[in-house]
Amino acid sequence: MTPHVEPPVAKPHALACPNCGGPVERRGFGYSMTVVCPGCLTVLDASTPLLQVLQKIEAEQSRRTPMIPLGSRGNMSGGTWEAIGFQTRAVVEDGETFEWEEYLLFNPYKGFRYLTQYDGHWNFVTPLEAMPQSPNQRGLFPVFYDGLVYKHFSGGQATTTFVLGEFPWRVRVGEQVVAHDYVNPPWVLSSEITKDEIAWSRGEYVPGSAIWKAFQLPGSAPAARGVYLNQPSPMGHKVGGMWANFALMLALLLGLAIAFAIFSRKETVFRSSYAFSSSQQGEPSFVTGDFDLTGRPASLEVAVNTSLDNNWTYFNFALVNEDTGQAYDFGREVSYYHGADSDGSWDEGSRDSSVLIPAVAPGKYYLRVEPEMDSGALTYDLTLRHDVPNYTWFWLAAGLLLIPPVLYTIRARSFETQRWMNSDHPPIRVSSNDGDD
Amino acid sequence: MRFPGYLIYSMLLLTGTTWAEFRGWTLDRPNQVNNVPKTVRDNPGAYRAVYGFYPRYVGGK
Numbered sequence: 001m002t003p004h005v006e007p008p009v010a011k012p013h014a015l016a017c018p019n020c021g022g023p024v025e026r027r028g029f030g031y032s033m034t035v036v037c038p039g040c041l042t043v044l045d046a047s048t049p050l051l052q053v054l055q056k057i058e059a060e061q062s063r064r065t066p067m068i069p070l071g072s073r074g075n076m077s078g079g080t081w082e083a084i085g086f087q088t089r090a091v092v093e094d095g096e097t098f099e100w101e102e103y104l105l106f107n108p109y110k111g112f113r114y115l116t117q118y119d120g121h122w123n124f125v126t127p128l129e130a131m132p133q134s135p136n137q138r139g140l141f142p143v144f145y146d147g148l149v150y151k152h153f154s155g156g157q158a159t160t161t162f163v164l165g166e167f168p169w170r171v172r173v174g175e176q177v178v179a180h181d182y183v184n185p186p187w188v189l190s191s192e193i194t195k196d197e198i199a200w201s202r203g204e205y206v207p208g209s210a211i212w213k214a215f216q217l218p219g220s221a222p223a224a225r226g227v228y229l230n231q232p233s234p235m236g237h238k239v240g241g242m243w244a245n246f247a248l249m250l251a252l253l254l255g256l257a258i259a260f261a262i263f264s265r266k267e268t269v270f271r272s273s274y275a276f277s278s279s280q281q282g283e284p285s286f287v288t289g290d291f292d293l294t295g296r297p298a299s300l301e302v303a304v305n306t307s308l309d310n311n312w313t314y315f316n317f318a319l320v321n322e323d324t325g326q327a328y329d330f331g332r333e334v335s336y337y338h339g340a341d342s343d344g345s346w347d348e349g350s351r352d353s354s355v356l357i358p359a360v361a362p363g364k365y366y367l368r369v370e371p372e373m374d375s376g377a378l379t380y381d382l383t384l385r386h387d388v389p390n391y392t393w394f395w396l397a398a399g400l401l402l403i404p405p406v407l408y409t410i411r412a413r414s415f416e417t418q419r420w421m422n423s424d425h426p427p428i429r430v431s432s433n434d435g436d437d
Numbered sequence: 438m439r440f441p442g443y444l445i446y447s448m449l450l451l452t453g454t455t456w457a458e459f460r461g462w463t464l465d466r467p468n469q470v471n472n473v474p475k476t477v478r479d480n481p482g483a484y485r486a487v488y489g490f491y492p493r494y495v496g497g498k
Contacts, residue, residue: 241439285482287481325472325473393454401450
C-alpha cells in the first residue's frame with residue numbers, strides 16, 4: 001500500500017524590518033513589490049533583499065485587524081489561495097466616509113486575486129487582462145464585458161487608509177485612485193484610474209458564510225447589512241417566472257370559464273310578458289305559472305326587461321318551491337332616466353336588470369311578483385334561466401391569482417430601489433434640506 | 438415548476454372556483470323563508486316579503 005504523502009507547504013521567508021527590527025514574513029514567491037512590517041507598519045520595498053523603507057508611518061495608524069488572518073489558506077473558485085496582503089480603502093462622499101477592506105490572495109500557479117468586504121458583503125475579485133468594451137473614463141455609461149452589460153453604479157476617489165502584508169505593487173497609505181463600479185449582479189466591474197494606467201477587475205458576490213467555510217475561520221461571518229451594489233436579488237430573476245406561471249394559471253382559469261359557458265345549460269324555464277300601471281285598482285301582486293327545475297342544484301337567473309322611460313319601478317320577488325314551501329325572497333330596483341342639459345345629453349340606469357339566485361335545488365316552482373312604482377305604467381318581460389354561469393367567481397379568482405406575482409414584483413423592485421439608492425444614480429432623489437432656513 | 442407554493446395556491450383557487458361554479462353559488466344571499474303557506478298561490482297579496490336583499494334606490498339626475 002502506497003503511503004499517503006501530503007503536498008509540501010511553502011514556508012514564509014522571514015526577514016528583519018530595517019525600521020524596528022521585527023520579523024517580516026514574505027509569502028509572495030518573489031512577486032511582491034511591497035511588504036509591510038506587521039510590528040511598526042512601515043512600508044518596505046520587497047523587490048530587493050535590502051527591504052528599503054518606502055514609507056514610514058509617523059503617527060500610528062488606527063490599526064485594523066483583518067478578519068482573514070494573513071497566511072490563512074482557503075479553497076475557493078477552483079484554487080487554494082493564501083491571504084498575503086490586507087488594505088483598507090475609503091471614499092468620502094457628502095462628508096461621509098465609506099471604508100472597505102481588500103484582501104490580497106496569492107496562488108503560485110494562478111497569480112493574485114482579491115477579496116473585498118464592505119458591511120458584511122464579500123466579493124471575489126479577478127484582475128482583467130482584456131479591457132471591457134466602450135470603457136469611459138467619466139464612468140457614466142454602461143460597459144460591456146464577456147457578453148454582459150454593466151451599468152455604472154458609482155465613482156469616486158478612493159484613498160488607501162491602511163496596509164498590511166505584501167503587495168505586488170508599490171502600495172502606500174494615502175495612495176489615491178479614481179474608482180468606478182459597474183454592476184450586473186452578481187458581477188461588478190471595477191476600474192481604477194491613475195495618471196499612468198487604468199486597471200480593470202471583475203468581482204463576483206460571495207456570501208460571507210462561503211468565505212468562512214473556505215478559510216475555515218472560527219465563528220460565523222458578520223451579518224451583511226443593507227443591499228450591496230452587486231448583491232443578487234433573492235427574487236430578481238424569478239419575477240419573470242412568476243408572471244409566466246400567472247399567465248399559465250390565468251389561461252387555465254379562462255379555459256374553465258369557457259367550459260362552463262359552453263356546458264352550462266342556460267335553460268329557459270319560464271318567460272312571460274306583463275303590464276303594470278300605478279293607477280290600476282286592486283292587488284298588484286300575482287304568481288306565475290309553475291315551472292320545473294331539473295338536474296343538480298344550480299343558479300337561477302331572474303331577468304326583467306322593462307319599457308321604463310324616466311321612471312323607476314321596484315319588483316318584489318319570491319321564488320316559491322311548490323313542494324317544500326321554501327321561498328327565496330329578493331327584490332330588484334329598475335330605473336332609467338335620460339335627458340339633456342347644459343353638459344349635453346345624459347342617461348342613467350338601465351331598463352333591464354337581473355338577479356342570480358344561488359344553488360336552487362331541483363323541484364316545481366312558481367314566482368310571486370309584486371311591482372311597485374309611484375306613477376306611470378310599464379310593460380315588462382320576465383325570463384327565468386336555470387344553470388347560468390356566474391362569472392364573478394372567475395373575476396375573483398383572477399384577482400386572487402394576481403396578488404402573489406404583484407407582491408413578488410413589488411419586493412423585487414424594492415430590492416433594486418434599495419440597491420440603487422446607494423449609487424450615483426438613485427431612482428429617488430432625497431432632499432438634503434433639513435428645514436433650518 | 439419553480440414556485441410550488443404558487444402552484445398549490447393557484448390549484449386551490451381553481452378548484453374552489455370550479456366547485457362554486459358547479460354548485461351554482463353566488464356572492465349574493467337572498468333571504469330564505471320556510472313553510473310558505475299554500476294559500477299564497479291563490480292569494481298572492483297575503484304574502485309579506487322579507488326585505489333586505491337589495492337596497493331600494495330611486496335614481497334620476
